[in-house]
Amino acid sequence: MAAELDEGTKKRKTSCTKSNSRNAIKRNKKLKKNHAVAENFGIRKMDRKMKKMLRKKARDYNSDDDDEDNGEKEAGNSEGEGSSDNEDSGEENIDEGNEDPEEVLADDDGEVQPGIMRFSDGCKSFQMAFKKITKTATTDDVLGPVLSAHKKLVIEKLAEEEAERKVKGEAKKEKRLLGEKGHLKPANYLDSHEKYLIGIATRGVVKLFNAVNKAQHAQKGLNPSRSKDEKAIKKRRKEAFFSQLSKTSSQTPGKVAASTIHEHGDGPEWAPLRDNYMLTNSKLKDWDKMPETMDVDDFRMPQDTHTSSDED
Amino acid sequence: MARFRNKKRKPFVKPFVQKQANVDHITGDKIPKSFVFSRGKLPGSLRQLQMDLRKLMLPFTALKLKEKRRNNIKDFLNVAGPMGVTHFLILSKTDAAPYLRVGRTPQGPTLTFKIHEYSLAADIAQCQIRPRCPSDLFKNSPLIVLSGFGTGEQHLKLTTIMFQNIFPAIDINTVKLSSCQRIVLINYNKETKLMDFRHYSIRLQPIGVSRKIRKFVQNHQVPDLRSLQDVSDFVTKAGYGSESEADDEAATVSLATDLGRVNRAASKSAVKLQEIGPRMTLELVKVEEGLCSGAVIFNAYGNIDTKGKEQQTKEEENETDDEEEEDEEDDNDGGDAE
Numbered sequence: 001m002a003a004e005l006d007e008g009t010k011k012r013k014t015s016c017t018k019s020n021s022r023n024a025i026k027r028n029k030k031l032k033k034n035h036a037v038a039e040n041f042g043i044r045k046m047d048r049k050m051k052k053m054l055r056k057k058a059r060d061y062n063s064d065d066d067d068e069d070n071g072e073k074e075a076g077n078s079e080g081e082g083s084s085d086n087e088d089s090g091e092e093n094i095d096e097g098n099e100d101p102e103e104v105l106a107d108d109d110g111e112v113q114p115g116i117m118r119f120s121d122g123c124k125s126f127q128m129a130f131k132k133i134t135k136t137a138t139t140d141d142v143l144g145p146v147l148s149a150h151k152k153l154v155i156e157k158l159a160e161e162e163a164e165r166k167v168k169g170e171a172k173k174e175k176r177l178l179g180e181k182g183h184l185k186p187a188n189y190l191d192s193h194e195k196y197l198i199g200i201a202t203r204g205v206v207k208l209f210n211a212v213n214k215a216q217h218a219q220k221g222l223n224p225s226r227s228k229d230e231k232a233i234k235k236r237r238k239e240a241f242f243s244q245l246s247k248t249s250s251q252t253p254g255k256v257a258a259s260t261i262h263e264h265g266d267g268p269e270w271a272p273l274r275d276n277y278m279l280t281n282s283k284l285k286d287w288d289k290m291p292e293t294m295d296v297d298d299f300r301m302p303q304d305t306h307t308s309s310d311e312d
Numbered sequence: 313m314a315r316f317r318n319k320k321r322k323p324f325v326k327p328f329v330q331k332q333a334n335v336d337h338i339t340g341d342k343i344p345k346s347f348v349f350s351r352g353k354l355p356g357s358l359r360q361l362q363m364d365l366r367k368l369m370l371p372f373t374a375l376k377l378k379e380k381r382r383n384n385i386k387d388f389l390n391v392a393g394p395m396g397v398t399h400f401l402i403l404s405k406t407d408a409a410p411y412l413r414v415g416r417t418p419q420g421p422t423l424t425f426k427i428h429e430y431s432l433a434a435d436i437a438q439c440q441i442r443p444r445c446p447s448d449l450f451k452n453s454p455l456i457v458l459s460g461f462g463t464g465e466q467h468l469k470l471t472t473i474m475f476q477n478i479f480p481a482i483d484i485n486t487v488k489l490s491s492c493q494r495i496v497l498i499n500y501n502k503e504t505k506l507m508d509f510r511h512y513s514i515r516l517q518p519i520g521v522s523r524k525i526r527k528f529v530q531n532h533q534v535p536d537l538r539s540l541q542d543v544s545d546f547v548t549k550a551g552y553g554s555e556s557e558a559d560d561e562a563a564t565v566s567l568a569t570d571l572g573r574v575n576r577a578a579s580k581s582a583v584k585l586q587e588i589g590p591r592m593t594l595e596l597v598k599v600e601e602g603l604c605s606g607a608v609i610f611n612a613y614g615n616i617d618t619k620g621k622e623q624q625t626k627e628e629e630n631e632t633d634d635e636e637e638e639d640e641e642d643d644n645d646g647g648d649a650e
Contacts, residue, residue, distance in 0.1 A: 179355025182410055184429040186591065188439045197510055198585050201497040202563045204457035205514055205583050208484070208492070209565040215484045216569070237485070 215240075334396040343480045345372040346399040347388055349379050354403060357432065358410055362403050364433045364590040368496065368511055369401070370450040372480065385604055392417045399478050400603070412594065413604065414474060420602040421609065423474055425594040428506060433589030444513055444586050446493070453479045454494035454511070461500050467599050467610040468500065471507075489571050494588065505612070509592035512585040516575045519564055519582050522547075 190198070215237075335342055348366045350359070366375050374397075388400065402413040410430070415422035437443035456479050461472045475498060482492075497510040518526065524546060528535050540546055563583045567575060575581045599610035 176355075178407065179405075180357055182427055182429050183357045184431050185435050186431045186439050193508075194587075197497060197499055197508055198512065198587075200459045200499060201457055201495050201510065201512055201585055202583050204459075204497070205455065205492075205495055205585070206563060206565055208455060208482075209489065209567070209583070212484045212487055212489060213566055 341481055343372055344398040344477055345396055347374055347397050348401040350403040352404050354405055360432050361430055361590055415603045422600040422604050424598040426597045428593040431591040436587050436589035449493050452491040452493055454496045456496045459499045507594040509594055511588045513588050515584045516581040518575055519580045
């Protein structure tokens with residue numbers, strides 16, 4: 001690794017790329033020492049050598065990450081400082097790099113085993129390739145960096161997808177529109193029609209409340225559940241009813257239908273006076289048979305008036 | 313070996329169901345009850361409309377009625393009998409429009425309305441500045457006002473009868489005004505033959521009292537007097553211009569009893585309506601004799617009256633045929649016996 005780095009530094013001179021670190025220099029010095037030691041002590045003792053080599057490898061391996069980080073950090077370091085030192089150390093290291101694996105891995109013949117690439121060579125080529133790739137300026141394309149051979153295919157595929165999505169979205173929209181058919185969001189203001197409707201409803205409520213007021217005024221202060229009061233209430237109601245009859249024989253009756261206030265645009269308001277009162281049709285027999293609907297005509301008098309009139 | 317017994321086993325407790333009376337305890341009238349449900353799959357907004365209709369029909373309706381796809385009208389009918397349900401409101405949807413069917417159980421008739429336009433309660437609340445929903449709004453059934461139905465046509469008469477009976481009748485001698493909180497209005501337009509279906513809440517306000525004082529009495533809150541020079545200004549100073557506008561003579565009522573803190577029997581009150589929703593524009597399309605079946609009494613589209621007659625006559629013929637056949641069989645039986 002160290003060798004590779006150094007080569008990198010060497011290259012830096014020519015290609016004006018990145019950078020150098022102090023750590024690398026330090027380590028190179030260390031390596032030199034180690035090398036010397038290795039030469040002094042026995043070439044004979046293989047396990048020691050192996051150990052050393054392994055240790056070195058491990059160190060290189062571990063220091064790799066740090067190295068790169070530092071390199072990046074100290075990218076702005078002065079080139080002049082490193083240049084002279086690096087040249088010397090680099091050259092030495094190249095020699096060292098050439099010798100080191102030979103010492104360890106080479107057979108007696110001194111040849112490199114097949115299948116094992118020189119570490120430095122492999123890295124160099126990779127570096128070159130990688131740099132080439134990173135240097136190329138990518139065009140501002142929607143697709144991004146895509147190999148040109150696939151470019152057409154990718155474009156086609158994307159277009160197809162989009163078209164599909166569009167069709168799907170339209171179908172969904174149509175379905176939703178169909179579901180929402182008739183759904184109307186009301187306006188924020190009251191238009192004339194709404195006001196008219198509210199007016200009708202208000203009239204109905206007023207009519208009912210007035211009727212209730214008139215009816216309940218008669219029985220004020222009496223409890224309908226007590227029998228004594230009940231008689232009094234009945235009497236009062238009867239009086240009220242007769243007074244109504246005598247007073248409003250021609251006008252509208254004061255007491256209006258119970259829950260149902262029916263407003264007619266034309267004709268007299270009391271149902272029996274209308275032309276279509278109790279119109280019967282042979283076809284309408286079914287609901288006419290039902291007793292409840294029968295007695296609930298659209299103009300039902302309150303119960304008490306029925307009873308009182310029955311009594312008389 | 314002794315067996316392990318599940319100690320957690322509890323006896324089955326029948327869930328307590330508060331039974332609603334079928335009969336009004338004061339007047340003795342039968343209380344109409346209703347089911348609101350749908351046939352077929354509805355889109356979301358219509359499902360919301362169904363929920364709104366259920367709320368409208370409260371309190372005598374099943375608010376949380378669950379239905380499955382395999383339920384048919386017969387199932388609902390079977391439940392309706394013992395529960396005293398008298399009316400069905402059925403929502404359905406075709407490609408043309410959503411439809412509302414209103415039917416009496418168990419024998420009919422059924423009115424089919426085409427829903428031309430509808431707005432949900434949520435829509436209406438959204439377009440109001442202050443939507444109003446007091447807590448006891450849905451505790452009593454609404455009043456109903458039918459307007460413009462007096463044209464004398466049979467199907468309209470039938471419609472009025474149907475809608476009058478869908479809500480419990482009110483005895484004006486005993487009714488409490490505090491229970492009259494909502495009103496349903498159905499207005500028939502002669503020209504367009506459409507019905508406007510509206511749902512309002514009723515509010516009473518005392519007349520001749522300024523807004524400030526009314527709010528003061530209602531809210532129990534200390535009013536903001538910062539901008540006033542004197543306390544008397546609070547009473548004498550007029551408020552906004554819009555206050556005086558509302559007091560319409562036609563909309564005033566004198567109450568029989570006190571209503572709330574503000575509305576006294578002695579003073580007059582103004583009736584104010586605010587829409588709750590849902591809002592519908594209906595067209596009566598069809599009237600059937602039975603519950604979603606039977607002969608067509610009325611059809612809005614052209615000369616179907618005659619068709620209905622033809623059908624009827626055909627059916628009658630069939631019936632008579634059957635009877636005849638039966639008679640013959642009877643005769644045969646008699647013959648055999650002899």
